Amino acid sequence: MDGDVSEKTATVDLKAEYESSGVREILDELDRELIGLAPVKQRIRETAALLLVDRARRELGLAYEVPTLHMSFTGNPGTGKTTVALKMAGLLHRLGYVRKGHLVSVTRDDLVGQYIGHTAPKTKEVLKKAMGGVLFIDEAYYLYKPDNERDYGQEAIEILLQVMENNRDDLVVIMAGYADRMDRFFSANPGFRSRIAHHIEFPDYTDAELARISASMLEGQGYAFDASGREAMADYIRLRREQPHFANARSIRNALDRARLRQANRLFSGDAPVDAQALSTITGADLRASRVFSGGLDVDGLRG
Secondary structure, eight states: OHHHHHHHHOOOOHHHHHHHHTHHHHHHHHHHHSOSOHHHHHHHHHHHHHHHHHHHHHHTTOOOOOOOOOEEEEEOTTSSHHHHHHHHHHHHHHTTSSSSOOEEEEOHHHHOOSSTTSHHHHHHHHHHHHTTSEEEEETGGGGOOTTOTTOOHHHHHHHHHHHHHHTTTTOEEEEEEOHHHHHHHHHHOHHHHHHOOEEEEEOOOOHHHHHHHHHHHHHHTTOEEOHHHHHHHHHHHHHHHTSTTOOTHHHHHHHHHHHHHHHHHHHHHOSSOOOHHHHTEEOHHHHHTSGGGGTOOOOTTSOO
């Protein structure tokens, strides 16, 4: 009788669990390291709350079943999907849902072989490395090529589906890519849709957010814009967004790499000695030499 009463009156302090689990630390890191992405951060907080409640139910002896934690991240390139996947791996580890909390990031080439008998060993080796953590499959839809009868992607898909179902207490799979292509992929492979419980959409960054991201990236490398550099960066973002293959923060990082190259050449070609400020300053001239400002394409990976 007393045992029944104690079980009914037992409680769990969710706020204390939140603090002691280390979840707050990871969510704070997410806020510090990623600018914008408010809806994504909110979904991660909601997922963390769900898992904390789930863990509390388990501690109180309530009905418990290992939750399905496989996820789909959709959005354009450079919107922080890989970074969020890494934080998710840490969060799941802190809450005890994965043993190691590491992230293994792969693409089709890491899973699919080029000849008979090659795909299964490749896929199984990747899965072995990912066990106890999170497997992040970028551009997952490239696994499925129905128009090519000699393609071995379907073999990798079948192995993944089996492991996602049978080992969901030891592995979380996150599939990522463009939203429309992921929808077609799930429609053609309903086994994935039924195994993925969390779908998170990553919005494009605004121009203002990209400007903040560019300043933060420079600061992390020990550089800063001067006034002309900040103005040029804002103009660059506006123009570059209208061009093909725009990849959000990734495009900004590439633009800054090229601006640093131009800054180095500008300083090297000068006759006067340079001080620390000159060595650490990106000016408008360093950015406006980009072909974007003359109406040309500044495709990532090409010189611009």
